[in-house]
Amino acid sequence: MIDIHVHFGKFRDIQLNIPDIIENLTKQGINQIGLMPLLNETGSNLNNAHSTLKKYYSIYETQIIPILWIYPKISIQKIERLISEIPYKIIKIHGYLHHWDYENITRIINFTEQKKLPIMFHTGGCENSDAGFYMQICKNFPKQKIILAHGRPIEQTIEILQLCKNVWVDTAFMPTENIKLLIDKDFANKILFGTDYPIMKHFDNSINLDKWYKQNTKEIIETIGNKYFEQLSSNNIAEFLNN
Numbered sequence: 001m002i003d004i005h006v007h008f009g010k011f012r013d014i015q016l017n018i019p020d021i022i023e024n025l026t027k028q029g030i031n032q033i034g035l036m037p038l039l040n041e042t043g044s045n046l047n048n049a050h051s052t053l054k055k056y057y058s059i060y061e062t063q064i065i066p067i068l069w070i071y072p073k074i075s076i077q078k079i080e081r082l083i084s085e086i087p088y089k090i091i092k093i094h095g096y097l098h099h100w101d102y103e104n105i106t107r108i109i110n111f112t113e114q115k116k117l118p119i120m121f122h123t124g125g126c127e128n129s130d131a132g133f134y135m136q137i138c139k140n141f142p143k144q145k146i147i148l149a150h151g152r153p154i155e156q157t158i159e160i161l162q163l164c165k166n167v168w169v170d171t172a173f174m175p176t177e178n179i180k181l182l183i184d185k186d187f188a189n190k191i192l193f194g195t196d197y198p199i200m201k202h203f204d205n206s207i208n209l210d211k212w213y214k215q216n217t218k219e220i221i222e223t224i225g226n227k228y229f230e231q232l233s234s235n236n237i238a239e240f241l242n243n
């Protein structure tokens, strides 16, 4: 099983280091994680996060799918340098935390398309980071693989999925009924299992992360069945990353 949306590092009151995250999620049956830091508003912690990830990637290479979270002012040269040090598999863009406009995203896509690097867009929070904001991008760059993380709002996400074959969604913080809805709409092959672990603890400090994870998995399996859960958490992600 793969969880495509996991964070390491400090986020306000919570902090988990990479070995702990891997140990905790391995216990949950997860053998690979899409791993990214938590970038701050200026992106000034990217270098540190990259160094930390580099250190642990050499130890946990088979378990980590490294994700490079970039900020609007980053240069392509810098992205290339970071990728030469860690084979990042996905580029992450967070349009709620950072201000990204169409031109700037296009600048990045000119690079990622050529490198065949998928992009994960955070969705939700405001108009400029809702799924609908990325409609033009998804349409105009049909060869660019895109993940709409969280799939928010779900109606806009479904509209994009109907129009764009290059788009996937992840289930991080997605209500279970929306996962079911996507399957009912025939998008089972477009859903990637992800959780945003361990951010849930920031929103509710009383959460026991192990229990939360078990319960979340159980709830999804009870709602969509084992077969679909396996598809979302294994086959889909493997296929997504493969071609």
Ligand SMILES: [Zn+2]
Pocket (backbone or CB within 6 Å): 005, 007, 172, 196, 199
């Ligand atoms: Zn996240």
